[in-house]
Amino acid sequence: xxxxxxxxxxxxxxxxxxxxxxxxxxxxxxxxxxxxxxxxxxxxxxxxxxxxxxxxxxxxxxxxxxxxxxxxxxxxxxxxxxxxxxxxxxxxxxxxxxxxxxxxxxxxxxxxxxxxxxxxxxxxxxxxxxxxxxxxxxxxxxxxxxxxxxxxxxxxxxxxxxxxxxxxxxxxxxxxxxxxxxxxxxxxxxxxxxxxxxxxxxxxxxxxxxxxxxxxxxxxxxxxxxxxxxxxxxxxxxxxxxxxxxxxxxxxxxxxxxxxxxxxxxxxxxxxxxxxxxxxxxxxxxxxxxxxxxxxxxxxxxxxxxxxxxxxxxxxxxxxxxxxxxxxxxxxxxxxxxxxxxxxxxxxxxxxxxxxxxxxxxxxxxxxxxxxxxxxxxxxxxxxxxxxxxxxxxxxxx
Amino acid sequence: xxxxxxxxxxxxxxxxxxxxxxxxxxxxxxxxxxxxxxxxxxxxxxxxxxxxxxxxxxxxxxxxxxxxxxxxxxxxxxxxxxxxxxxxxxxxxxxxxxxxxxxxxxxxxxxxxxxxxxxxxxxxxxxxxxxxxxxxxxxxxxxxxxxxxxxxxxxxxxxxxxxxxxxxxxxxxxxxxxxxxxxxxxxxxxxxxxxxxxxxxxxxxxxxxxxxxxxxxxxxxxxxxxxxxxxxxxxxxxxxxxxxxxxxxxxxxxxxxxxxxxxxxxxxxxxxxxxxxxxxxxxxxxxxxxxxxxxxxxxxxxxxxxxxxxxxxxxxxxxxxxxxxxxxxxxxxxxxxxxxxxxxxxxxxxxxxxxxxxxxxxxxxxxxxxxxxxxxxxxxxxxxxxxxxxxxxxxxxx
Numbered sequence: 161x162x163x164x165x166x167x168x169x170x171x172x173x174x175x176x177x178x179x180x181x182x183x184x185x186x187x188x189x190x191x192x193x194x195x196x197x198x199x200x201x202x203x204x205x206x207x208x209x210x211x212x213x214x215x216x217x218x219x220x221x222x223x224x225x226x227x228x229x230x231x232x233x234x235x236x237x238x239x240x241x242x243x244x245x246x247x248x249x250x251x252x253x254x255x256x257x258x259x260x261x262x263x264x265x266x267x268x269x270x271x272x273x274x275x276x277x278x279x280x281x282x283x284x285x286x287x288x289x290x291x292x293x294x295x296x297x298x299x300x301x302x303x304x305x306x307x308x309x310x311x312x313x314x315x316x317x318x319x320x321x322x323x324x325x326x327x328x329x330x331x332x333x334x335x336x337x338x339x340x341x342x343x344x345x346x347x348x349x350x351x352x353x354x355x356x357x358x359x360x361x362x363x364x365x366x367x368x369x370x371x372x373x374x375x376x377x378x379x380x381x382x383x384x385x386x387x388x389x390x391x392x393x394x395x396x397x398x399x400x401x402x403x404x405x406x407x408x409x410x411x412x413x414x415x416x417x418x419x420x421x422x423x424x425x426x427x428x429x430x431x432x433x434x435x436x437x438x439x440x441x442x443x444x445x446x447x448x449x450x451x452x453x454x455x456x457x458x459x460x461x462x463x464x465x466x467x468x469x470x471x472x473x474x475x476x477x478x479x480x481x482x483x484x485x486x487x488x489x490x491x492x493x494x495x496x497x498x499x500x501x502x503x504x505x506x507x508x509x510x511x512x513x514x515x516x517x518x519x520x521x522x523x524x525x526x527x528x529x530x531x532x533x534x535x536x537x538x539x540x541x542x543x544x545x546x547x548x549x550x551x552x553x554x555x556x557x558x
Numbered sequence: 559x560x561x562x563x564x565x566x567x568x569x570x571x572x573x574x575x576x577x578x579x580x581x582x583x584x585x586x587x588x589x590x591x592x593x594x595x596x597x598x599x600x601x602x603x604x605x606x607x608x609x610x611x612x613x614x615x616x617x618x619x620x621x622x623x624x625x626x627x628x629x630x631x632x633x634x635x636x637x638x639x640x641x642x643x644x645x646x647x648x649x650x651x652x653x654x655x656x657x658x659x660x661x662x663x664x665x666x667x668x669x670x671x672x673x674x675x676x677x678x679x680x681x682x683x684x685x686x687x688x689x690x691x692x693x694x695x696x697x698x699x700x701x702x703x704x705x706x707x708x709x710x711x712x713x714x715x716x717x718x719x720x721x722x723x724x725x726x727x728x729x730x731x732x733x734x735x736x737x738x739x740x741x742x743x744x745x746x747x748x749x750x751x752x753x754x755x756x757x758x759x760x761x762x763x764x765x766x767x768x769x770x771x772x773x774x775x776x777x778x779x780x781x782x783x784x785x786x787x788x789x790x791x792x793x794x795x796x797x798x799x800x801x802x803x804x805x806x807x808x809x810x811x812x813x814x815x816x817x818x819x820x821x822x823x824x825x826x827x828x829x830x831x832x833x834x835x836x837x838x839x840x841x842x843x844x845x846x847x848x849x850x851x852x853x854x855x856x857x858x859x860x861x862x863x864x865x866x867x868x869x870x871x872x873x874x875x876x877x878x879x880x881x882x883x884x885x886x887x888x889x890x891x892x893x894x895x896x897x898x899x900x901x902x903x904x905x906x907x908x909x910x911x912x913x914x915x916x917x918x919x920x921x922x923x924x925x926x927x928x929x930x931x932x933x934x935x936x937x938x939x940x941x942x943x944x945x946x947x948x949x950x951x952x953x954x955x956x
Binding site (some may be wrong): 206228229231232233325358433434435459462463464465466467475476478479480481482484485486489524525528529532533536 | 626627628630631633763830831832833834860861862863864865873874876877878879880882884885887923924926927930931933
C-alpha cells in the first residue's frame with residue numbers, strides 16, 4: 161500500500177486553508193480531493209506551507225557546530241583565513257562526517273530540505289572531506305538531499321597536486337566542479353578557468369565557482385567565465401557564488417555583465433553580505449538571471465555567524481536589498497526556495513500536485529510575516545515524511 | 559526591610575560563575591559576599607549575565623505590533639513614505655499608547671531595559687503621540703525606562719505650526735529635541751538647525767537628529783551641526799542618528815568629520831543598515847566617538863522588519879562591520895549596551911557593584927556566542943525585579 165500523509169488545514173504559500181495529500185513522497189492532491197481514507201493525518205492548525213528551504217551555498221565539512229565556541233583570531237586577509245583554517249582543521253581534529261551531520265541536522269530543523277555544500281579538497285586533507293560528507297549524506301538520504309561541490313579552497317594551480325585530487329573527487333561522485341578566485345588566489349585566471357572547465361567537460365558536471373574578487377578584477381574573471389561558457393556551449397551549467405563584483409561602482413559595466421549572464425544562463429548564489437558590494441537581487445531578477453541564497457560557512461574558521469536558517473537568510477537578503485514592500489520580501493524568500501532549486505536543477509520542486517513533498521509548515525499570517533518573524537515552531541517534511549518538529553530534527557544525533 | 563534578589567551561579571560578561579546580590583534595585587555584592595540570609599534566590603544555572611540591552615533609536619508610537627500584518631505598499635522615496643505613514647495612522651486608528659506598550663513589552667521580553675523613542679509631532683497628530691507614550695511609560699515605569707524625543711517626522715519648517723508643537727512637547731516633558739534631514743526634508747538647513755538648537759537651549763535638553771542625508775549633502779548638514787555645537791558650547795549634548803554620510807566615498811572627508819565629532823563629543827546612533835552607507839563602528843570607536851545601536855521602526859509604515867531584539871541588532875552591527883574576531887563581536891554587543899547607555903547618559907549602568915540591577919540572564923558560552931545564537935530563553939531583571947522570563951514580559955498585555 162502507498163505511504164500517505166494528509167496535511168489538514170494548511171495554507172500553501174499563505175493562501176486559503178486547505179488539505180494536502182502526500183503519497184509516495186509527492187504531492188498527490190490539494191483541496192477537496194485530498195482527504196483519503198486511511199492516510200495518517202497531520203493537523204497544521206492553519207499554518208503556512210512553503211516549499212523546503214534550499215541552502216545553495218554552504219560548507220558542511222568544516223563547521224564547528226556542536227564543538228563549543230571556538231575563538232576567532234584570524235586576520236582580515238583571504239590568505240590568512242585559509243592558513244588559519246587549515247591549522248584549525250589539524251588542531252581541532254575536525255571530522256567532516258561528524259561535523260557535516262551536525263550542521264545538516266541543524267539546517268533540517270530550520271526547514272532546509274536541499275543543500276549544496278562546497279567541500280574542501282587540498283593536498284593536506286586530500287579526499288577525506290569528500291568521503292566524510294558522502295558517508296553522512298548516505299546516512300541522511302531520507303532526511304535531506306546533499307549535493308557536493310569539489311572545492312579547491314586552498315587554491316588549485318598554486319598548490320600542485322590539487323587538480324589531480326579534484327579529478328578524483330569528481331570520479332568519486334562529487335556532482336559539481338568548484339573553483340575559486342582565479343586571479344586573487346590562483347594568480348592565473350586563464351590556467352584556473354581552463355582547468356575547471358576541462359574537468360567539467362570531462363565528467364559532464366556543472367561548475368560553481370567562488371568569485372570574491374571585487375570591482376574590475378572580478379569583472380575580468382567573470383568575462384573569462386562568460387567567454388568559456390559561450391565557446392563551449394555550457395549555457396545553464398555554470399553558477400557563480402558571491403559575485404561581489406556585480407555591486408561595483410561602474411553600474412553600467414555591472415549592467416552589461418548581468419545581461420551577458422542572462423544570455424548564457426549563468427546563475428548566481430549570494431549570501432547578501434552587509435559588508436560587501438553584492439549583486440542586486442532585483443536587477444538580476446529583472447534581467448532574468450536566477451539568483452539563489454546561501455549561508456556560506458556557519459560557525460567555522462571563516463565565519464562565526466549563522467544558525468543555518470535559510471528563513472533568516474531571506475531576511476538578510478531583504479535587508480541587503482532594501483526590500484520593504486510585501487512582494488519584495490516574497491522575492492527574498494523566493495531566492496531561498498525557488499532560486500536555490502533552479503541553481504541546483506531540482507526536478508519537481510514546489511507546491512503543485514506532482515511536486516516532491518519537501519515542505520515547511522510554520523506559523524505566520526503570510527509569507528512576508530514569516531520572513532520577519534522567523535518562528536521557531538517549524539515542521540519539516542521530506543519526501544512526505546516528517547523529519548523535524550518544532551525546529552528540531554527528528555531522530556538525529558546533535 | 560530592603561528588597562533583595564540573589565542571583566546564583568551566573569557568569570557576568572561571560573566570566574567565572576558567581577553569585578550576584580541585588581538590593582533595592584542595585585547590584586549590592588558580587589562573589590563570596592553576595593549570599594545573604596533571607597534573599598529570594600534565582601538560580602541562573604551557569605548562564606551569562608549582561609547589562610540590560612539599550613534600544614537607543616526606535617519609534618514606539620507608530621508600530622503595528624500586535625495589529626496583524628499590514629501590507630507594505632509605500633514607494634521608495636522619503637516623502638512617499640512620510641505620506642503613506644500619515645495615511646496609515648488615520649486609517650488604521652493607530653493608538654500611540656496601546657502600540658507603544660505592545661512594542662515596549664516585546665522589547666523587554668528580548669532584554670531591553672532602556673528605550674529612547676522618537677515620537678512623531680506634526681500638525682495632524684499634534685501631541686497625541688507624545689501624550690500616549692507618556693501614559694504608557696508611566697504605567698511601565700517599573701518595567702522599562704523610556705526616554706522621549708519630540709520628533710518632527712513630517713518636517714519642521716516646511717509644515718508651519720510644527721515648531722510650536724515641538725516647543726509644547728518639550729514643555730510637557732519630552733527629554734530630547736528631535737530633528738530631521740535639514741536639507742533633504744526641511745529644505746532650509748540653517749533655519750532647521752537654528753530652530754532645534756534654540757529649543758535645546760530654551761529647555762536645556764539634548765538633541766538627537768535623524769540625518770539620513772548621504773554623501774556631501776549629509777556632510778554639509780553635519781558640518782552645520784558641528785559649528786553650532788562648538789559655538790554654543792554644547793559638547794556632549796548632541797546625538798546624530800543614522801549618519802549615513804559617514805560611509806561616503808570620500809574617506810578622508812569622513813575621517814575629518816569623525817575627528818570633529820570626537821572633539822565636540824557628538825555621539826552617533828546606528829541601525830547598521832545593510833543597504834546603505836553607514837558609519838564604521840571600528841573607525842568611530844578608535845577615534846573616540848561613542849556609537850549606540852537602535853532598531854529604528856519595528857513593523858511600521860517604514861519598516862516591516864524587526865522583532866525588537868537588540869541582541870539581533872548586535873548581530874546585524876557585526877555583519878555590517880564585517881566583525882568576525884571575538885573582540886569585534888563583543889564590540890558589536892557593546893554598541894547595543896554600553897554605547898546606548900552613554901548616548902542616553904544613563905547613570906550607574908553596567909555590571910559593577912553600585913550599578914542599577916538592569917540585567918539580562920541568558921544561555922551561552924560567552925558574549926560572542928550569545929550574539930550568534932540569540933537564544934530565546936532570556937530572563938530580564940529591571941531594578942532588581944524579574945520583568946521577563948523565557949523571552950516574554952511578565953504581567954504585561956500583548
